Amino acid sequence: MDTKAESTKNKLRDALGVIHDLPVAMIYYESATQFEFLALLPQIAEAYYKLLIVPASTIAERQLKTIIGGFIRNSGAIITDLSFADAADAILAFRYSPALQGMQVQILDPLGRWLSQELAS
Amino acid sequence: MTSLFCFTTPAPLLISLAIEQSHKTGGDCIYVDFDDQTHAVLKQSQLSPTPIRATDHSNWRQRDTAFKEIAMPGILDFPIPSTELPVWQVISLDRLNFFYRGNAQKEYELITALRWDVACIPLDIHHPLPWKLARNHRVVGVQAGPLRTREMRDMLTTHIHFTSLIVETAQDMAFVNKYGYQSRIYQEQTA
Numbered sequence: 001m002d003t004k005a006e007s008t009k010n011k012l013r014d015a016l017g018v019i020h021d022l023p024v025a026m027i028y029y030e031s032a033t034q035f036e037f038l039a040l041l042p043q044i045a046e047a048y049y050k051l052l053i054v055p056a057s058t059i060a061e062r063q064l065k066t067i068i069g070g071f072i073r074n075s076g077a078i079i080t081d082l083s084f085a086d087a088a089d090a091i092l093a094f095r096y097s098p099a100l101q102g103m104q105v106q107i108l109d110p111l112g113r114w115l116s117q118e119l120a121s
Numbered sequence: 122m123t124s125l126f127c128f129t130t131p132a133p134l135l136i137s138l139a140i141e142q143s144h145k146t147g148g149d150c151i152y153v154d155f156d157d158q159t160h161a162v163l164k165q166s167q168l169s170p171t172p173i174r175a176t177d178h179s180n181w182r183q184r185d186t187a188f189k190e191i192a193m194p195g196i197l198d199f200p201i202p203s204t205e206l207p208v209w210q211v212i213s214l215d216r217l218n219f220f221y222r223g224n225a226q227k228e229y230e231l232i233t234a235l236r237w238d239v240a241c242i243p244l245d246i247h248h249p250l251p252w253k254l255a256r257n258h259r260v261v262g263v264q265a266g267p268l269r270t271r272e273m274r275d276m277l278t279t280h281i282h283f284t285s286l287i288v289e290t291a292q293d294m295a296f297v298n299k300y301g302y303q304s305r306i307y308q309e310q311t312a
Contacts, residue, residue, distance in 0.1 A: 032270075032271075032272065095270075095271065096269070096270075097267060097270070098267045098268075098269050098292075098293075099267065113271075114270075114271045115271050115274065118274075119269045119270065119271070119274065119296075120269075
């Protein structure tokens with residue numbers, strides 16, 4: 001990673017109160033993918049020190065607070081938009097979304113339930 | 122030719138189109154909305170929508186029965202063994218029932234009682250009304266959120282007969298064209 005990108009990343013992490021050297025993931029969360037999110041959360045939480053969760057809508061945000069409010073207080077943070085993406089080491093989503101276009105996103109849709117490959121092409 | 126703009130959601134593209142059409146036709150447009158929040162957004166955009174509020178006065182039993190008639194015809198009409206509780210009543214507690222709107226039929230009847238030639242509806246996956254209108258009338262579909270999703274694809278592949286679709290980007294256009302729809306990208310008219 002070049003120095004400028006590194007510096008941006010560190011500044012964003014400072015703003016979020018996240019330690020510089022530990023692994024951080026950003027998760028784009030849509031209500032429709034609640035099942036995949038909950039099923040994979042233990043694995044993801046084990047691999048990353050902090051999860052920055054971006055809800056796709058206000059409904060998704062309310063839902064997140066209801067289902068994993070406690071977890072978010074300890075190991076995550078809800079971020080209102082994708083502008084903090086540079087603070088993360090990886091961006092994760094559970095299906096293809098046009099909102100993530102142009103970003104390097106790891107789509108976790110192994111069974112193809114959401115037809116991510118078809119929709120992205 | 123009177124256009125009906127059916128705002129189940131205050132989609133920016135549909136609002137732009139409504140304003141443009143109003144200018145083009147000298148106001149020969151009807152705008153309808155279904156909730157107070159959408160109504161307020163439309164008023165801010167200088168549109169004067171008619172509020173359609175079809176309150177559902179049925180009780181839970183009537184509502185569940187109506188839901189069953191639509192979503193669960195026939196095969197679940199037997200009780201759970203050793204009880205008098207019909208299976209469909211238990212099953213209907215699932216998420217499909219959660220999204221069922223008992224008043225959608227009434228809203229549909231109120232809208233179709235108006236005189237209009239073509240309806241512009243949002244491609245709103247969260248409301249049944251636009252899709253019901255599209256199945257039975259001359260309708261232009263307008264993008265109201267991400268199109269390239271599994272649920273939109275599932276809706277569009279049921280071959281609903283839109284006169285045309287108005288979308289935001291070239292990629293959205295390529296996506297809907299793949300399923301045999303006629304579409305165009307919305308371009309704001311400059312004065």
